[in-house]
Amino acid sequence: MNVSATTEKSVQDLIERLRALKAEISKVIVGQDDVIDQMLISFLAGGHALLEGVPGLAKTLMIRTLSEAIDLKFRRIQFTPDLMPSDIIGTEVLEEDHTTGKRIFKFIHGPIFANIILADEINRTSPKTQSALLEAMQEFEVTYAGISYKLEKPFFILATQNPIEQSGTFPLPEAQLDRFLFYIKVNYPTAEEEISVLENTTGKKRSEIKKVIDGSQLLAAQSLVREVHINRDLIAWVSRLVRATRPGDSESSFVNEWVRWGAGPRAGQAMILTAKASALLRGNFSVLEEDIEKVAYPVLRHRILMNFKAEAEGVTANEVTQHLLEKIRIKKNI
Secondary structure, three states: OOOOOOOHHHHHHHHHHHHHHHHHHHHHOOOOHHHHHHHHHHHHOOOOEEEEOOOOOOHHHHHHHHHHOEEOOEEEEEOOOOOOOHHHHEEEEEEEOOOOOOEEEEEEEOOOOOOEEEEEOHHHOOHHHHOHHHHHHHHOEEEEOOEEEEOOOOOEEEEEEOOOOOOOOOOOOHHHHOOOOEEEEOOOOOHHHHHHHHHHHOOOOOOOOOOOEEHHHHHHHHHHHOOOEOOHHHHHHHHHHHHOOOOOOOOOHHHHHHEEEOOOHHHHHHHHHHHHHHHHHOOOOEOOHHHHHHHHHHHHOOOOEEOHHHHHHOOOHHHHHHHHHHHOOOOOOO
16 A cells, blocks of 8 residues: 555554544443444545434444544534424524624524534434435535535534334435445344443443544544555455346346345445445555455445335345345456
């Protein structure tokens, strides 16, 4: 890897800070190593993440702890059915200039003007309000009354949703789901981890979280991710995996039977970029096959749309991904 404009010492310092960031989160969050890794990978890759899990699995606590370990501005937005777009992006108020007596409109920034946004229970608000996030997520700016306002980088949205309670919710449309780099599933802890959770959360002891990295260092890490090397045979493998998810174009009878729509080119971009971030998080400057396998599930989970038959039979996008990883192998020397 060619580490341009960055000394070897500063690169190693960035890697150590990333490891320290994970260690700080692990002080509070027991287990969930894969979830923490996926959050950090999506952050390093400069994208946003959607976390899904039943209540009580510390999704909100995990995100809040991440924000406490980073020297950046954090805001939590609790999504409710009556939330309006202006409650997120801000609004104009009429003010009087005391020196001239003239009245002027002044834009008051909403909670979206922060570096780390917790969009809690994003599927509880209306599509109109959900769509207010689209421009911010993709363009890193918001527009109000015809004027665009830039958002400060790094900018990271972590959204949560509850998969079991659908009354009064508004499922995110596929177009908005595609804006999330990762779709992270938060599962129940193991028996041993659950005992540790009960011990750590029912006493007086509380871990102190230190700020171990700041915004400029995170931006440097995000820039460094793009310099991580990936062989062309791995890029070709990613392309074949993504193209194989598309029914009609796919040679897999499994995909043709169960999938309605496959993943687009954005999935391949996401897979390569997050695989690079995964390699960097491990201290490597070259992507390995295991990095791609690690990120394939959260990248494809929300980009493969199953047909009615699959939904009726309980066949999931994860099973499609697993099938393709097993069947499609790397062709060397491409």
